[in-house]
Amino acid sequence: MESKTEFDVIIVGLGCVGIAAAFYCTKMGLKVLGIERFNDTGSIGTSSYGFTRIWRMCHPDLRYNDMQQEAIEVWREIEQRTKKEILVKTGFVWIGPKDHPDFKSVVDSKQGEFMTNQQLKSKYSGLSAIPDDLSGIFVENAGIVRVQNALQGTKQLAIEQGASLKFNTKVQKIDKVKGEVTLESGEVLRAKNIVVCCGSISDQFYEKGIFEMRKSPQETYVISDNSGLPPTMIMHGAKELEGFDLYALLDGENLQNYKFGYEAEATDNTKTLPILKKYFPTKYEKLIHVQPCSYAITEGEEFIFERKDKAIYAFGLNGRGFKHMPYHGKRIYHLVAGNQQEADKYKKSRNIPIQSESKMQEPIAKL
Structure with missing residues (x-):
């Protein structure tokens, strides 16, 4: 059974990164279909559990601070538009x-x-x-970060912007060359871009040897x-x-x-x-x-944001997916749009050089 509808983007996996990609791609005018095997965005089985996550502007690798700042800017937009407190x-x-x-x-x-x-x-x-x-x-x-407000607010805006989201739907196969997604029901869906962001189960959808995970x-x-x-x-x-x-x-x-x-x-x-x-x-x-x-x-705890034919693989966030969630959605959009330089701007590590004279012995003035 083949679908006649072709999408700009099909997103497989609507966890924190997938739903952020749905939000940002629809915001930029793309026709998006999101597919999730569970009944809502954000599975407790494949990410850390609970009502909250940490966000912080503090890291020895400055890329994480840069990504955090971009994430905060998008979250503030989502807060304003949905009236949901996120941060x-x-x-x-x-x-x-x-x-x-x-x-x-x-x-x-x-x-x-x-x-x-x-x-x-x-x-x-x-x-x-x-x-x-x-x-x-x-x-x-x-x-x-208030998890449910972040997820549900992002989902709400993605839908308002035109995203079609399928929950309780399992994917059987992804053909990265043809740009096809086959569901367990037998339905075949087509897209110019297929985004795979299924976290720790992403290895079900690529050939062994493409990525080390x-x-x-x-x-x-x-x-x-x-x-x-x-x-x-x-x-x-x-x-x-x-x-x-x-x-x-x-x-x-x-x-x-x-x-x-x-x-x-x-x-x-x-x-x-x-x-x-x-x-x-x-x-x-x-x-x-x-x-x-x-x-x-x-390997090296580097994020995976890579294109292979018509498929874009976005996973391996090493426990850092949620705190940078809106930025990762933006990054996926840039890969879809062919803006490789923008998508890769935080790819190389920017570690803080260790100073020769430490300030470690100085207590803080105010606690």
Whole structure:
């Protein structure tokens, strides 16, 4: 069964990046069809779980700050047009060893204000059990993204701008040469461009060897007590974390809970729960929910935004898809439109050079 309708763009996968692409492509006047196997945008099974995500203007690789700024500008537009609050400014605390290169470079570049271990524990009673060799950076320009408002607001505008969205619809096959998408029902859809942004299951739709990607299963732990903790934080470089990050932030529809996510490659509790019990003993006792999820991890943790014939592959965001969601939608549009230079402008790393004289010993003037 073949469809007579040809679209400018068919988007396979309407998670945070796919729905952002639908919004931006329709905003620019393109005829768009979006296809999603679940019943709405944003699946809890293939991305981190909960009501919130972190946004922050703080990173050793300046590309992420640039992308964050572009994302914020689009989110503000969506907020204004839909009257939905998406961004909540709360500040952010990055915790780590002061001699870690990433931590040191962010402080040296004055993206935030340094906090000693004592200052951290004095300001946030919930951090009283963290190791004494960890320091902090407080970043004012950071906060929380309200997930459902972001997703539903973006979807609302995409539809208003003319997008056709199919939910509860599974794709069986993608032909990148012919520009065809075959559904499980047998229907064949055609487009000038097919965008594949299915996160950790994107490997179902390309031949092996095109991209290097692995799936990283993870878990999110929701706790009922958020008192004495930073509204948003990331712990990086602590010995027990074995090279992975522990992120944590306010969660719940009314921000009444707190959630932790550990980016370890394990779907059991053998690593995460002992860390929570050791670093946050009073919070660990109030654990109320555990949710598994999965990330698509690429070599060098570089984003995949590549065209192969009529297909555009956009995935492998390594847990950084949501915080830059509107920018990624814009980037996909530029690939569709053939604006390769604009699409690739953040492709090359722009790491902050580490200064020869560190400011790490200077406590912040105001907490």
